Amino acid sequence: MTQQRESLTRLIGFWVLLGIVIFFFMFPLYWIAVSSIKTRAEVINRVPSYIPYAQFEPTLDNYTSVLLGTTIQSDTGVRASADLSIFRDRLMNSVIIAGSSTILAVILGTLAAYAVSRFHIRGESDLMFFILSTRMLPPIVVLIPIFLLFSNLNLRDSYPGIILLYTTVNLPFVVWMMKGFFDEIPVEYEEAAMIDGYSRLEAIWKIVIPEAIPAMAATAVFSAIVAWNEFVFANLLNRTYAATVPPWLNSIIGVGAVEWGRLAAASVIFVIPIVIFTFLVRNYLLRGVTFGAVRR
Amino acid sequence: MADVRLINVSKRFGESKKNDAVMAVKDLDLDVTDGEFLVLLGPSGCGKTTTLRMVAGLERATSGEIFIGDRSVNDLPPGDRDIAFVFQFYALYPHLSVYDNISFPLRAQNMSKSEVDAQVQRVASRLKIEHILNRRPNRLPSGEQQRVALGRAMVRQPQVFLMDEPLTNLDASLRSEMRVELKHLQQELGTTMLYVTHDQVEAMSMSHRIAVMNLGVLQQVDTPLEIYNHPKTLFVATFIGSPPMNTVACTVVDGHYLQGIDNSFRLALDSSYTARLANVKEVVFGVRSEDVRLVNDDSAQLRGTVAVREPLGDETIYDMDMGQYRMAVKTPPRQMFRQGEQVGVAINPKRIHLFDRVTGQAV
């Protein structure tokens, strides 16, 4: 085969394979998205439909109901509107809680990583392994003690409690990634600044941090995803006040017939902030993944 | 053994309509004769590596034809061109032993195991690396890694060797040793060799001919001495030679007088120059540092002050402050002048070079 013919078959094969892969991963996403604009009757229709207007009448009712908490005509009964306005509150809580804990985790973790990287702490590798090992814990193991701890400290159903918890959950990852990053930045930059008269703190602020921002952004994405989607502890600790979205999503299914359309709408709304955040930071993701992971 | 011919070859990177398209190589015509050691020399970005890679098949030429022997190889993949390539970073397969690295190119040709072994041993003993055949390349010092890379290239007995700055990553003493060895090797094998470097010492010492390139354009192809003594462009003149050729921008006055701009100097040339200078007004005057002498008599056409003195042992280089310009002068070691001393500078009239200031071409 000449090079031309060979590359053509390769090219076709490549796109076919890629197409199959994309289909597998995108189909459920599309299904969710399209379900969110279907009426209640259409959603449970045995015959699946995909194209709005061509195969079914789309509706924004699900979105309005979820966001505005209005009741909807439905033949199996009317869901109380109070139930639905909860979503907005929960969404706001999720933003506050996930946002705060991510920021906190990234800041504290970065500082700690800097300290471990620059000041040769005794037992450095043990410390790092120890920090990593906290990630191995099935959260279930500490579920009860945390429950008791938070109860005794009145941290249940509060913002600070769960924010601190999520921060702690994300710290090991941040420290690990950022330490690898700092290990690769030569000390000479800070030393030059310090000889020029800057204090170490100033040197860190002016020189190290600006360098670190891409890596911090990448770690922030992963931390945010964890905090945003966390279910187990949110479900246990914050049931009535300062509650986030994931437990609410779960609670919907249990009661009577599931409102799949509304669930889809809520899910779509819920995932958008993360997608936006990731998209903004996408260029740093690949680099952020390798830092701290492979030391050649 | 084969010759290599490049006919009107060009290489463009990037889309032609966009602004960031770059012409890495422009209309290159080059003939490498069978068995020749030809060096592609130039500063980084001049297109020499791109040219080499096009011959290898690692880049496709945008236009033009490339012949290896009688075959036009434009459409042939690298593996079918019967060439060997030595990379700057050696590119040794990291998880294979040295033996496997060297024997690998032979796997494609159905040789018996004993034949493969014979070939590997032959190459290993020629390069004196028998003792490391079982080691992994990443544990070896760079000198030995380089020999392994050479061995991998040699074992195939290709028609052409292509080398991309193979000596750049070696330290100085090893480099001078390898220069001699490579030259000797090529003479022994008689294989055509196309070699890329930015180091003029390598180019001058090892090659049969040098092809000097700058900004994608071939400046001159000639033997080392020709290039040194009769550079065809200003670029070639100043690129080859250490210290670089002394140059002064001048205007031609009264047929055969040179007047430095800013009135830096005035030099009278032989009247025979009038014909040569008939069509130019703006020139660059050049003379190599060994063609100038420091004297204290009337033979000096110019006068200057000693600025810096570099005693090198076998000779001394004086950096002279001539007012509006500077000049480097090589002198025998015994001649001593003090810093700040005013000395006369005599120029050997038979060894001056003149270049058109606009085109850069020799006049």
Place this chain on the structure above:
Amino acid sequence: MADSQLAQRTRSTSSAGQIRPRFGWFTDRWIAISFLTPTMLLLLFISIFPLVWSLYLSFTDWSVIKDANTAPQWIGTANYFELLTDDRTWQRFVVTGQFVLPAVTIELLLGFGVALLLNRKFAGRGAIMTLLLIPMMLSPIVVALFWRFMMQGDGVLNYYAVNLFGIEPILWLSDRYVAPWSLVIVDVWMWTPFMMLISLAGLSAVPQYLYEAAAVDRAGTWFRFRHITLPMVMPLLLIAIIFRTMDAYKLFDQAVVLTGGGPGRFTQTASMYLYDVAFGQFNTGEGSALGYIMLIVITALANLLIRALNATKSA
């Protein structure tokens, strides 16, 4: 005075990588302490302390609901004994293993394969990559809910199974043999992008000139893969495997929503069992013990994997 201070400062810092005094500048000590303290405090307080408390509880007979007002009663290793001799406990670990092993393996092969596909320049590569990362970003609850929706007896998947492939509707979630695989499918769908991301990072770090040398040497695709690509990507892949194994082992959210442990108890993983014991039966002491057993298992496994990782790094 300024001179001697500067001289002093310069003396106390030595050049890169060599032996250097731990705190070359007197404020450094304070900085190190203040940088590390918040993190360590949080970790100790919210991670370690509950862990130790849990350990204590595992040796007691106590229920957080029933015995809320009495002190836990020490019963030594009775909880552990009871758990380890109970077939059900082992059964749960088997179920967990039956989930983790296929899931991580498929994610590895699929993720690496997709990364190989994506490891070249083509139009829209950045967009496609971002799209493929979305499954990872969704809440596990949402993912599980919707797969549950699709896997219903009369759901989308079965619609096509019957009408397109002409087979009987598959009992994705209610057949004891199929249900565990449904868990695997959902996890694969969600986490293959993670493996793909890491694989891609590793692949893009392989130097181009190695492939070029192979091209000149007429090396086949298989050779290039086996001797260049694979060895260089292996360390990163192993790290990804370690992370994914740890996470799959802990799996709770998805499983609980997708199958709830059913049908019967056939998809009840160790995590779900733990939840059941601790919060279903309110047996806090026993739950803690089970948690510790789980912890020991995963620590041993992680250790093995890390050792494998170090072995490849030094090779």
